[in-house]
Structures are given as C-alpha cells and as structure tokens.
Amino acid sequence: MAINFNGVARFYNFSEKFFFGNLLDRSRNRFLNYCTKINSILILGEGCGQFLIELLRVNEFCEVSIIESSSEMICIQKCLLLEKDIDRVSFHCIPIDELIVSKSFDLICTHFFWDCFSYREISTFLPYYTKLLKKDGIWLNSDFVDSDNRLLHADFLKIRLMYWFFRITTGIRARKVEPFYHHAIKNSLQLIDHDEIRSGFIKSEVFKKSLN
Numbered sequence: 001m002a003i004n005f006n007g008v009a010r011f012y013n014f015s016e017k018f019f020f021g022n023l024l025d026r027s028r029n030r031f032l033n034y035c036t037k038i039n040s041i042l043i044l045g046e047g048c049g050q051f052l053i054e055l056l057r058v059n060e061f062c063e064v065s066i067i068e069s070s071s072e073m074i075c076i077q078k079c080l081l082l083e084k085d086i087d088r089v090s091f092h093c094i095p096i097d098e099l100i101v102s103k104s105f106d107l108i109c110t111h112f113f114w115d116c117f118s119y120r121e122i123s124t125f126l127p128y129y130t131k132l133l134k135k136d137g138i139w140l141n142s143d144f145v146d147s148d149n150r151l152l153h154a155d156f157l158k159i160r161l162m163y164w165f166f167r168i169t170t171g172i173r174a175r176k177v178e179p180f181y182h183h184a185i186k187n188s189l190q191l192i193d194h195d196e197i198r199s200g201f202i203k204s205e206v207f208k209k210s211l212n
C-alpha cells in the first residue's frame with residue numbers, strides 16, 4: 001500500500017498540538033536563521049505548512065519547491081499562503097521516488113519526514129536528493145530521537161502510539177525513527193549545528209554539503 005496522509009490531514013495539526021504542544025514547531029523553527037539569505041529551497045513532505053509559513057516570513061525573496069504526496073496536505077498549505085507569496089511556491093503532489101528534476105537547491109528541509117521511512121528506504125532515496133543540493137548547500141532536519149533505553153518514558157510511549165496509528169491510517173511501513181545523521185554523513189553531509197529539545201526527545205540538525 002502506498003503512503004497516503006489524506007485521511008489524517010485535517011486533524012494532523014490538532015493531534016500534533018494535543019500530544020506535543022509547541023515542541024515540534026520549536027524544533028522546525030530552531031534554525032530558521034540559516035534560511036534568511038537563501039534563494040532556492042526544497043521541502044520534502046511539508047505536511048500542514050507550519051514551517052513553510054515561517055520560512056516565507058523570514059525570507060521574502062526565496063523560491064520554494066514542495067514535494068508532498070498528500071493532496072489534502074497541499075490544500076491546507078495553499079490555504080495558509082498569503083497572496084503575495086503564491087507565485088514563489090511550487091507544489092509537486094507526488095511521492096519522493098517519482099520526482100525527476102534538473103534544478104539544484106541552496107537548501108533542503110526535512111522536518112519529521114524521515115520517520116515515515118525504513119532504514120532501507122532512506123538509504124535508497126537520500127543519494128538522489130543530496131545530489132540536488134548545491135555544494136556548500138544546507139540541509140535542515142528535525143525528528144524525534146527514538147531511543148530503546150527510554151521506552152517507558154511517557155514521550156517515548158507517545159512515539160510508539162504514533163507509529164501504531166500512522167501504520168494503520170497512512171500505510172507507512174517504518175516502525176521506528178531512524179537517525180538521519182548516519183545516512184547524512186554517508187552522503188557527504190557534514191553536521192555543522194544541532195540542538196535538542198526536551199532532554200534529547202527531539203533533535204534539530206543542520207548539515208552542509210561538503211562535496212559536489
């Protein structure tokens with residue numbers, strides 16, 4: 001079954017706030033300072049558009065491409081756009097494995113996106129997307145830190161519950177959050193900044209592409 005977030009799109013934002021308050025927003029926006037002087041940005045799986053709106057606010061000139069497989073999520077994102085920003089966002093309603101582009105980007109964002117994929121899937125997709133990043137380009141990533149040692153902690157129980165729910169409703173096959181860092185360094189991305197929220201429960205990372 002292909003991954004499809006259409007069925008959960010309308011209450012995704014509400015559930016996020018109910019379970020995690022503003023923790024995910026804090027994490028997505030933690031390194032917005034890297035976005036201010038950038039021209040071309042690619043976002044994979046933007047969801048309800050919370051990050052997109054902040055991005056367009058801090059950078060009034062950038063052009064943004066979004067790859068998002070859920071038409072409902074794209075609808076929600078479009079509703080949030082201000083009229084003046086409409087022309088600088090292009091939406092591609094396709095799964096990441098179907099995108100073929102000739103363009104390269106100064107910055108790529110993946111917020112709470114890789115948690116939908118297994119280790120093998122990330123290993124398959126990432127080389128293609130790192131090639132789309134220009135040399136010295138920046139990659140922003142945030143996600144939960146899924147630690148076996150802390151499974152009884154309430155936050156980690158929420159992650160298990162979240163996987164159970166999304167596996168049933170969206171068809172994701174992943175069962176745990178794979179650390180992006182290991183995949184990133186294998187693909188010439190160098191960690192240049194990072195931060196943790198709520199004692200390491202969520203991590204925000206900034207990578208720079210070291211090779212062409």
Ligand SMILES: C[S@@+](CC[C@H](N)C(=O)[O-])C[C@H]1O[C@@H](n2cnc3c(N)ncnc32)[C@H](O)[C@@H]1O
Pocket residue numbers: 003004005006028044045046047048051067068069070073094095096097110111112113116
């Ligand atoms: C867990 S949500 C995260 C959304 C958002 N980035 C955030 O910070 O909350 C994953 C998003 O990726 C999208 N998605 C999942 N699989 C995808 C795929 N193969 N290609 C493109 N988008 C995908 C979903 O539709 C959803 O909007």
